[in-house]
Amino acid sequence: xxxxxxxxxxxxxxxxxxxxxxxxxxxxxxxxxxxxxxxxxxxxxxxxxxxxxxxxxxxxxxxxxxxxxxxxxxxxxxxxxxxxxxxxxxxxxxxxxxxxxxxxxxxxxxxxxxxxxxxxxxxxxxxxxxxxxxxxxxxxxxxxxxxxxxxxxxxxxxxxxxxxxxxxxxxxxxxxxxxxxxxxxxxxxxxxxxxxxxxxxxxxxxxxxxxxxxxxxxxxxxxxxxxxxxxxxxxx
Numbered sequence: 001x002x003x004x005x006x007x008x009x010x011x012x013x014x015x016x017x018x019x020x021x022x023x024x025x026x027x028x029x030x031x032x033x034x035x036x037x038x039x040x041x042x043x044x045x046x047x048x049x050x051x052x053x054x055x056x057x058x059x060x061x062x063x064x065x066x067x068x069x070x071x072x073x074x075x076x077x078x079x080x081x082x083x084x085x086x087x088x089x090x091x092x093x094x095x096x097x098x099x100x101x102x103x104x105x106x107x108x109x110x111x112x113x114x115x116x117x118x119x120x121x122x123x124x125x126x127x128x129x130x131x132x133x134x135x136x137x138x139x140x141x142x143x144x145x146x147x148x149x150x151x152x153x154x155x156x157x158x159x160x161x162x163x164x165x166x167x168x169x170x171x172x173x174x175x176x177x178x179x180x181x182x183x184x185x186x187x188x189x190x191x192x193x194x195x196x197x198x199x200x201x202x203x204x205x206x207x208x209x210x211x212x213x214x215x216x217x218x219x220x221x222x223x224x225x226x227x228x229x230x231x232x233x234x235x236x
Contacts, residue, residue, distance in 0.1 A: 011049060015068035018044040018075055031232020036061035038195065038220040040079055046072065050225060050233055059233050061222040063195050065166045066101045076194045077105030079219040080164075084110065087190050087215075090159040095177055096120050096146070099165035102194055106164055116152050118177060120144040125151070130183060134176035146176045148184075156186050163188040168216060169197040171204030178208045190215035198224040 014035065021043030024035075035047040038061065048061040065073060080102070092115040094103025100117050107115040120134065127150045134146040163177055174191060181188065187209060196218040206213040223235035 011064070011067065014047060014049050015064065015072055017069060018046055018072060020044060028232065030230040031228040031234045032225070033232050036222060036225070036233070038222055040075070040220055041082075042079075044075070046220070048222065056227060058236070059225040059227070060169070060197055061195075061225070063167055065098050065194055073101060073105055076219045077102060077109050080106050080192050080194065080217060081109035083217040084162055084190065084192055087162065088160055089162045089189060091116060091155060091161055092192075093118060093156075093161055093163045093177070093181075093188070095163065095165040095173055098167070099173075099193075102166050102192075103164040106192060114155075116148070116155055118180070119147050119149070122147055123149070125149075130180065132176050132180045132183075135172050146180055148180060153184055156181075156184060160189045161186060162190050162192050164192040166193065167195045167197050168193045168201045168205075168218075171201035171208075174201065175204050175208050178205075178212075188212070190217060192216075193218045195219065196221045198222070 018040070024037035024045050024047060026037060032050060035049055037045040037047050039045055048063055050059045051062045052059045065076070084106070089110065092103050092107040092112060094100040094115055094117045096117070096119050103115050103117065122145065126147050130150055131145045131147045134144050163174065165173055168174055168191065191212065193216065196216060202213045205216065225233040226236045228234055
């Protein structure tokens with residue numbers, strides 16, 4: 001297992017600003033060392049920390065959106081909202097926990113007056129039948145339950161809905177939300193995320209809701225990374 005690099009920027013230094021196009025090399029011969037530069041549609045770059053997995057055999061670029069500067073959140077929400085405008089979305093549903101930050105900001109960008117937040121905290125008036133188990137790739141082994149407030153379900157009737165999360169990776173969190181919404185006979189028009197991470201999620205979404213995997217909109221994409229002999233990381 002690799003030892004931590006003391007020269008690696010701290011998390012507090014990531015996610016605080018967007019760099020102009022071309023600031024960071026996108027195809028370094030030795031691989032990415034201190035971070036992975038994700039590119040937005042307009043070419044601006046967001047440097048993300050690289051998180052090792054599988055005892056150093058692979059890695060992923062990470063985004064913790066509620067640690068990002070307001071400028072970055074505003075830019076990511078604006079980019080996602082631009083991609084959703086043609087879908088004529090009536091209401092945004094946000095996934096906890098980090099997806100709520102992006103969902104609210106995106107709903108505001110679309111001119112909506114509110115959004116519907118899902119949650120993992122059971123309030124005493126909640127209905128257990130309107131809950132499902134939920135896991136996340138960033139919190140392995142930490143199973144929670146995903147709830148919707150029964151007093152908000154009427155907001156979804158006959159509406160075109162976009163389900164928003166911060167990141168889609170394996171698709172496990174989205175799958176939980178789709179399962180929960182299916183109990184209300186609700187199928188989202190599309191999914192929206194800040195980052196599509198690798199491609200593992202495609203099979204999960206396609207199995208849960210065939211065709212929906214083609215309507216997953218994102219501000220940017222990041223690949224699964226593999227180690228190089230020089231100590232860096234390259235897309236597999």
